[in-house]
Amino acid sequence: MSASTPRAVVVDDSHFMRTMLSDMLENGGVTVVDTAADGAEAVEAVLDHEPDVVTMDLQMPEVDGLEAVERIMAERPTPILMLSAHTADGADVTFEALEKGAVDFFTKPGGEVSTRMSSKEEQLVRKVKAVAGADVSGGRSSRPGGRSRSTSTTAAATDYEEGATVVIASSTGGPTVVERVVAGLPRAADLRIIVVQHMPDAFTGRFADRLDAASEYDVREAEDGARIGGGEALVAPGGKHLVVAGAGGGRLRTKLTEDPxxxxxxxxxxxxxxxxxxxxxxxxxxxxxxxxxxxxAEGVQAIADAGGHVIAQDEASSAVFGMPKRAIELGCVDDVLSGDDVPDGVLDATKLEVNA
Structure with a gap:
């Protein structure tokens, strides 16, 4: 694959959407080698053309997007970008698709579809090209296990520094990795966790719910003025920046802004x-x-300058090695770890030096 001209299969049960998506991608330098109207056709197209990327509709007759993702990842693993409705229900199904192996998602606009979709053309093309470069060869970790560390960790809270804060940044390919990381952190560590995952507003609330269910931490989507203490986590809401505005008494106070x-x-x-x-x-x-x-990258540089500890995910386990690579290039990263090893890296950074 040329980095600038990936080959794509477009899957959607709407002829209008297939045509519009294909035109948008072609205009942006992506070669559309085939289209499919349902999941069964999608699997055939992938096997026939061996594309670099697939854009996959979720709701289709007969074989839907979820089943198609499962079949493709079993028969010929290929980077897949889900096209999802901008709704809470759409979010739930999209997260299922990510668990089955899809790399990322792009929300379909409502209302006047042709007008609003055209306005998102540049964003779609950029995301398709990024997903086309994702590694789905099997080097990445398995899906989240849910409270995976709680059964093996018996450390007392006194083994960890008090009032430790962890800020996690993630984008393409990130939701399942974030879920594993948070699930791998024991409540005994009493961390204050903030997650910034690039995701639209209809999805971040559902994402927080998933993290809450998968981990020992009390996780919720941040609201303006939200406070968290040890054992709690916040997810930055889509469409707003989350700012840590104050700290005291073992708790952090946050505020939301709509700055550019x-x-x-x-x-x-x-x-x-x-x-x-x-x-x-x-x-x-x-x-x-x-x-x-x-x-x-700039954010972890600030953390390093303030005396904090910085961890970056390694290339082998990253779907897209963009954000971690940039942080590493700045020279502020203390540990480069696989996604599965990040929880241990966080714990090592917050454990007390009992033998010092």
Whole structure:
């Protein structure tokens, strides 16, 4: 695959959408080698053409998008971008698709579809190209296990520094990795966790619910003025920056802003990490996981400058090695770890030196 001209299969049960998506991708330098009207046709097209990327509709007759993802990942693993409805129900099904192996998703606009979709053409093309470069060869970790660490960790809370804060940045390919990381952190560590995952507003609430169910932490989507203490976690809501506005009494106070996007995204991890570096009064860990672009690099640099510990996901386990690579290039990263090893890295960074 040429980095600039990936080959794509477009899957949608609407002829209009197939045509429009194909035109948008072709205009953006993506070669559409075939289209499919349902999941069964999609599997055939992937086997016939061996594309670099598939855009996959979720709701289709006969064989739907979920089943098609499962079949493709079993028969010929291929990077898949889901096209999802911008609704809570759409979010639930989309997360299922990500668990089955899809790399990322793009929300379909409502209302006047042709007008609003055209306005998102550049964003779609950029995301398709990023997903086309994702590694789905099997080097990445398995799906989340749910409370995986709680049965093996017996450490007492006194083994960890008090008031430690962890800020996690993630984008393309990130939701399942974030879920494993948070699930791998024991409640005994008493961490304060903030997650900034590039994701639209209809999805971040559902994402917080999933993290809450998968981990020992009390996880919720952040609201303006939200406070968290040890054993709690916040997810930055789609469409707003999350700022750490104050710290005291073992708790963090946050605020939400609609300041301009950074790196083309809101929430941006850089905003949250910079504010955490300025405000947090205890041990601070910055984590940059898989994703395209450079968000998080400047933020972890600020954390490092403030004396915090920085972890980046390694290339082998990253779907898209953009954000971690940029952070590593800045020279502020303490540990480069696989996605599955990030929880241990966080715990090592927050354990007390009992033999010092």
């Amino acid at each position: 996007p950074e790196h083309g995204v809101r929430p941006a991890a850089d905003v949250t990490m910079r504010s955490a570096a300025e405000t947090v009064d205890g041990p601070l860990v910055g984590v940059v996981l898989t994703g395209m672009g450079a968000d998080g």
